[in-house]
Amino acid sequence: MDFDLTDIQRQLQSMVTAFMEKECPPAVIRSYDEADRYPTEIYEKMAAAGWFGLPLPVAWGGTEGTAMDLALMFETIAKHWMALAAIYHTAAVFPLSILHFGTAEQHERYLRDMAEGKARFAFGLTEPGAGSDAGAVKTTAVQHGDEFVLNGAKVFTSGADVADWIILVVRTNLAMRGSSGLSVVLVDARAPGIQIRAIPKLGIKGLSTCEVFLDDVRVPVENLLGGADQGWKVVMQTLELERLSVAARCTGGCQAVLEDAVRYANERKQFGQHIGKFRAIQHIIADMEIAVQASRLLTYRLAWMIDKGLPCALEASVAKVYTAEAYNRVATMGVQVLGGYGYTMEYAMQRHFRDAKLYEIGGGTSQIQRGLIAKAIGL
Numbered sequence: 001m002d003f004d005l006t007d008i009q010r011q012l013q014s015m016v017t018a019f020m021e022k023e024c025p026p027a028v029i030r031s032y033d034e035a036d037r038y039p040t041e042i043y044e045k046m047a048a049a050g051w052f053g054l055p056l057p058v059a060w061g062g063t064e065g066t067a068m069d070l071a072l073m074f075e076t077i078a079k080h081w082m083a084l085a086a087i088y089h090t091a092a093v094f095p096l097s098i099l100h101f102g103t104a105e106q107h108e109r110y111l112r113d114m115a116e117g118k119a120r121f122a123f124g125l126t127e128p129g130a131g132s133d134a135g136a137v138k139t140t141a142v143q144h145g146d147e148f149v150l151n152g153a154k155v156f157t158s159g160a161d162v163a164d165w166i167i168l169v170v171r172t173n174l175a176m177r178g179s180s181g182l183s184v185v186l187v188d189a190r191a192p193g194i195q196i197r198a199i200p201k202l203g204i205k206g207l208s209t210c211e212v213f214l215d216d217v218r219v220p221v222e223n224l225l226g227g228a229d230q231g232w233k234v235v236m237q238t239l240e241l242e243r244l245s246v247a248a249r250c251t252g253g254c255q256a257v258l259e260d261a262v263r264y265a266n267e268r269k270q271f272g273q274h275i276g277k278f279r280a281i282q283h284i285i286a287d288m289e290i291a292v293q294a295s296r297l298l299t300y301r302l303a304w305m306i307d308k309g310l311p312c313a314l315e316a317s318v319a320k321v322y323t324a325e326a327y328n329r330v331a332t333m334g335v336q337v338l339g340g341y342g343y344t345m346e347y348a349m350q351r352h353f354r355d356a357k358l359y360e361i362g363g364g365t366s367q368i369q370r371g372l373i374a375k376a377i378g379l
């Protein structure tokens with residue numbers, strides 16, 4: 001394995017860092033976070049910078065970035081602003097299923113808009129009764145002529161309230177159970193019969209996660225993605241890329257906490273000396289560095305395997321569960337290093353404490369990942 005970054009990858013990191021420092025200084029991030037407001041203005045600047053086309057072929061306005069490039073992008077955005085990295089995921093990763101499973105007409109219809117940030121996407125798999133048991137999807141799509149009629153309800157569909165299209169997992173074969181008989185359809189988020197309600201939540205402020213109610217929603221059959229009853233393979237591929245994205249985001253989050261903690265420990269004085277001189281604080285921060293390095297290695301290995309086309313479901317689960325838990329541990333340690341100030345809303349540390357928790361839950365909980373890991377190693 002060779003994790004040496006190319007000159008272009010280093011330029012990508014510098015370019016994203018410069019963008020984040022210019023467009024998203026701490027006061028800007030704080031204002032969106034406090035208002036829990038979607039950062040439309042920043043999204044448009046990301047689109048103008050061409051970021052959403054990173055993983056797309058040149059033919060669709062993309063730059064043919066690798067999984068490693070994507071990982072670097074996520075890590076660098078997340079280091080500055082975790083919620084913006086989650087928004088980047090909805091724009092640059094969710095719609096990749098159209099590239100991989102779509103028809104020529106679907107490529108034509110959606111991919112250029114994706115690259116230019118003109119179409120926003122959400123991914124609706126989870127339902128009130130289908131969380132970890134994702135194959136228990138009950139939302140139905142029944143074909144009438146050249147349309148599907150959708151009925152049901154989704155929950156936790158991130159970004160549905162700002163999306164143009166929801167990539168929706170539905171049951172097309174009512175006789176089949178579990179992951180068989182599911183399909184994926186591209187649903188116009190403003191179609192008649194759809195109601196969307198954002199659910200207030202703890203962190204990742206600015207990107208809402210929503211309930212989506214579907215009442216006789218009509219969707220043209222040409223919006224089927226990946227074939228009738230073939231939806232599970234679309235879901236699996238979407239989740240594998242989500243695990244890379246989560247691992248990279250958590251690595252960036254760990255790095256941000258580490259840097260804040262080191263800065264603070266070198267400034268704050270108690271008992272006549274910088275708290276960074278106390279061995280107890282040094283060991284906490286040393287543990288953060290260990291978590292950063294291990295997270296980065298697992299993330300880059302996963303990206304490297306995806307780029308090589310190697311099967312990596314096991315490595316994706318390992319990277320996801322490890323980095324998510326590392327970010328949670330590191331965020332807790334970060335609050336501890338800042339003492340009472342870490343617990344206030346005046347410092348950014350509390351944001352990591354709130355944001356980190358999502359990653360032990362979304363995209364498959366840590367318990368589910370451990371189950372997948374155990375199965376993959378023969379248990």
Ligand SMILES: Cc1cc2nc3c(=O)[nH]c(=O)nc-3n(C[C@H](O)[C@H](O)[C@H](O)COP(=O)(O)OP(=O)(O)OC[C@H]3O[C@@H](n4cnc5c(N)ncnc54)[C@H](O)[C@@H]3O)c2cc1C
Nearest residue numbers: 123124125126131132156157158209361362363364365367
């Ligand atoms: C902020 C946020 C954003 C999200 N965004 C999206 C999105 O964009 N699209 C989307 O489709 N979904 C999204 N999700 C949903 C997310 O993927 C689910 O919340 C997650 O898969 C868990 O499902 P659940 O919440 O129903 O929990 P449950 O499945 O009810 O789990 C509850 C608890 O039981 C445990 N558990 C369940 N089954 C088992 C088992 N077999 N073995 C051991 N333990 C088990 C779980 O680990 C967990 O601790 C999002 C969730 C959140 C919180």
